[in-house]
Amino acid sequence: DAGITQSPRHKVTETGTPVTLRCHQTENHRYMYWYRQDPGHGLRLIHYSYGVKDTDKGEVSDGYSVSRSKTEDFLLTLESATSSQTSVYFCAIRTDSGGAQWTQYFGPGTRLLVL
Amino acid sequence: GESVGLHLPTLSVQEGDNSIINCAYSNSASDYFIWYKQESGKGPQFIIDIRSNMDKRQGQRVTVLLNKTVKHLSLQIAATQPGDSAVYFCAENASNTGKLIFGQGTTLQVKP
Numbered sequence: 001d002a003g004i005t006q007s008p009r010h011k012v013t014e015t016g017t018p019v020t021l022r023c024h025q026t027e028n029h030r031y032m033y034w035y036r037q038d039p040g041h042g043l044r045l046i047h048y049s050y051g052v053k054d055t056d057k058g059e060v061s062d063g064y065s066v067s068r069s070k071t072e073d074f075l076l077t078l079e080s081a082t083s084s085q086t087s088v089y090f091c092a093i094r095t096d097s098g099g100a101q102w103t104q105y106f107g108p109g110t111r112l113l114v115l
Numbered sequence: 116g117e118s119v120g121l122h123l124p125t126l127s128v129q130e131g132d133n134s135i136i137n138c139a140y141s142n143s144a145s146d147y148f149i150w151y152k153q154e155s156g157k158g159p160q161f162i163i164d165i166r167s168n169m170d171k172r173q174g175q176r177v178t179v180l181l182n183k184t185v186k187h188l189s190l191q192i193a194a195t196q197p198g199d200s201a202v203y204f205c206a207e208n209a210s211n212t213g214k215l216i217f218g219q220g221t222t223l224q225v226k227p
Contacts (some may be wrong), residue, residue, distance in 0.1 A: 013174060029214050031212075033213065033214075033215075041219060042204055042206075042217030042218050042219045042220055043159070043204070043206075043215070045171055045215065048211065048212065048213070048214065053200060056212070079185070090158050090159070094213045102213065103161060103164055104149065104161075104206075104213055104215060105161055106151075106158035106159045106160075107158050108157060108158045109156075109157070109158050109227045
């Protein structure tokens with residue numbers, strides 16, 4: 001599991017409420033990613049981080065923000081949750097610090113339901 | 116734009132047979148490809164990867180083939196077992212940031 005944990009694993013919330021998902025890693029990897037997975041789609045990148053306080057947008061970043069105040073934690077925030085954000089969210093890490101040889105491992109996921 | 120697609124949404128094979136899962140990609144600049152296996156309720160699990168300077172790579176019971184001429188990737192699973200039943204995704208990368216582009220996935224069903 002590459003030392004990745006996600007919390008919570010399941011969450012039900014109401015439209016308009018803020019939600020924060022946490023990804024925690026124990027192996028000091030520089031790169032971390034947030035993806036969402038919906039039926040009929042593969043995983044799609046939301047945001048990623050290439051270091052503490054260094055983040056950038058992915059393919060589907062609208063409605064999401066992220067923060068990385070320390071190496072081990074990467075937070076994904078839905079400022080005002082909408083039903084279209086009902087999804088399964090996966091965190092991933094990259095197993096290097098920018099060299100040519102790397103790969104990507106995923107956490108167990110957080111299942112979010114927005115009512 | 117970039118896209119990664121799979122030719123078949125579901126593949127059904129007999130236990131013990133070999134399985135071949137295909138993937139087409141459109142970005143000729145992609146230089147790194149990964150196959151993941153995802154079981155129900157779990158995160159994607161790394162199976163095998165290949166870089167664009169290779170045509171073939173073998174792992175334990177799995178082989179990935181890369182044909183850059185036609186932008187095609189395949190995953191071969193030898194002697195398929197019931198535990199191989201899952202959804203398989205290919206993913207491509209065309210930058211050094213690790214921003215993977217995923218296909219929609221192929222469901223592999225193994226019949227006993």
